[in-house]
Amino acid sequence: MKAAAFRYARATSAAHAQALLAEHGEDARLLAGGQSLLAALNLRLSEPAILIDIGRIGHAAIEARDGRLRLSALATHAAIGRSAAVAEAAPMLAQAVPHIAHPAIRNRGTIGGSLALGDPAAEWPACALALNAEIVLASAARGERRVSAEDFFLGLYSTACAADEMVLAAEFPATAPNERQVCLELARRRGDYALVGVAASAKLEGGRISGLRAAFFGVGATPVLAREASRAAEGATVAEAARAAADALGRDLDPPGDPTTDGATRLRLARVLMRRAVEAMAA
Amino acid sequence: MSGAVEIALTVNGEAVRRAVDPRLHLVDFLRSELGLTGSHLGCEHGVCGACTVRLDGETVRGCLVLAVQADGAAVETIEGLAADPAWDDLRAAFVARNALQCGYCTPGMLASAAELLAAGGVPTRDAIRDHLSGNYCRCTGYHAIVDAVESVARARAGAPAA
Structure with a gap:
């Protein structure tokens, strides 16, 4: 199908984009990489009156400094996947990239767009939650503010980003020497939506797991932090932690079914991924 | 408006x-x-x-x-594509290997395959399949396409044909 008609404005800076958002509010959608938005427009799932193109405002930098990794909103999935700074400071993110759609989509799609969309089956929201990233938001009326990933994803395609706000960046704490990070996903074909996926980090000291943070995606309306799994794994050896965390997942997750995969199957697959993720931390 | x-x-x-x-x-x-x-x-x-x-x-x-x-x-x-030797090699290999039937997917397939080959080396067949996973072909079952891409990669790397 073809998109419904819309007006088009090309922002020349982040401040200009925020001014346009302030002017048009709910009638506007920001266009970054467009890899979800244009599909939604073509399917007429979305019919905004005006698109504000932020593709030329800069804000694509990837910077590691002072123990933080800052991914500016327009950093593409492909650029994140190629970045040595990302591989060193947040290896989970580098592991996530091959799971994101297909190469041609990774060349255009952006981390800011993915976070702002809040697709519950997407990789970046879960990674942000697992690593407790901060999302940097900005608006003309209220300036900049930071929201932790735990407070950012509110519901299905619903985030703390207000109608007059834009995502400027996501900031991740750089990994510690004894920290292990893993991102795993099960899909029917490479690049398909996740049946279920997990982004997990933990400390590994003396063969024991502590501070496990496992965020699952494709299991509900938002990415879900598996707190019971974390409790069950605390202080255990890798093998015990893998089993205990997987067993505890039934108290963390209640995945919905769909015509191809029922909820019980999804939970079972989540347990498989939980075990694999913890075991991979010792590899 | x-x-x-x-x-x-x-x-x-x-x-x-x-x-x-x-x-x-x-x-x-x-x-x-x-x-x-x-x-x-x-x-x-x-x-x-x-x-x-x-x-x-x-x-x-x-x-x-x-x-x-x-x-x-x-x-x-x-x-x-004539301006780009990689695309031209791929086109010849697709013909030689019968890597198309209706041809509808072929232009996109060549663009994706050329990007993979530009990274250099000889990708594994799994890596070729991964890279082409976002290009659907309803005729060939993909084997001939993977053959064609692999043969171009091998020829360019001076490796023996598979």
Whole structure:
């Protein structure tokens, strides 16, 4: 199908984009990489009156400094996947990239767009939650503010980003020497939506797991932090932690079914991924 | 209300200037405005890969890029493949290996395969399948396509044919 008609404005800076958002509010959608938005427009799932193109405002930098990794909103999935700074400071993110759609989509799609969309089956929201990233938001009326990933994803395609706000960046704490990070996903074909996926980090000291943070995606309306799994794994050896965390997942997750995969199957697959993720931390 | 937007870009090395409706995506622009019908439109929501073209040197889904976003960019399509030895080698290998039947997916398939080959080396068959996972072919079952891409990679690396 073809998109419904819309007006088009090309922002020349982040401040200009925020001014346009302030002017048009709910009638506007920001266009970054467009890899979800244009599909939604073509399917007429979305019919905004005006698109504000932020593709030329800069804000694509990837910077590691002072123990933080800052991914500016327009950093593409492909650029994140190629970045040595990302591989060193947040290896989970580098592991996530091959799971994101297909190469041609990774060349255009952006981390800011993915976070702002809040697709519950997407990789970046879960990674942000697992690593407790901060999302940097900005608006003309209220300036900049930071929201932790735990407070950012509110519901299905619903985030703390207000109608007059834009995502400027996501900031991740750089990994510690004894920290292990893993991102795993099960899909029917490479690049398909996740049946279920997990982004997990933990400390590994003396063969024991502590501070496990496992965020699952494709299991509900938002990415879900598996707190019971974390409790069950605390202080255990890798093998015990893998089993205990997987067993505890039934108290963390209640995945919905769909015509191809029922909820019980999804939970079972989540347990498989939980075990694999913890075991991979010792590899 | 929508208001046409003036854009200027190069397509296969030629300068092009047009006023376009903002909702016009890149492949409709190439096909309907420029008559370059080698880029195909399948699903029109980013799944099938038939519309894959090169934008500023990187493959993109032509249905998920607006023509107005290509303002100032360099676009390369299947019609420009003669200018690129990698695409030409692939075309010859696709013919030799019978890696197409109806041919609808082939232009996008070549664009994706060329991007993989540009990374150098001889990718594994799994890596070739991964890279082409976003390009659907309903005729071949993919084996001949993987054969063709692998044979070009091997020939370029001076490795023996599989």
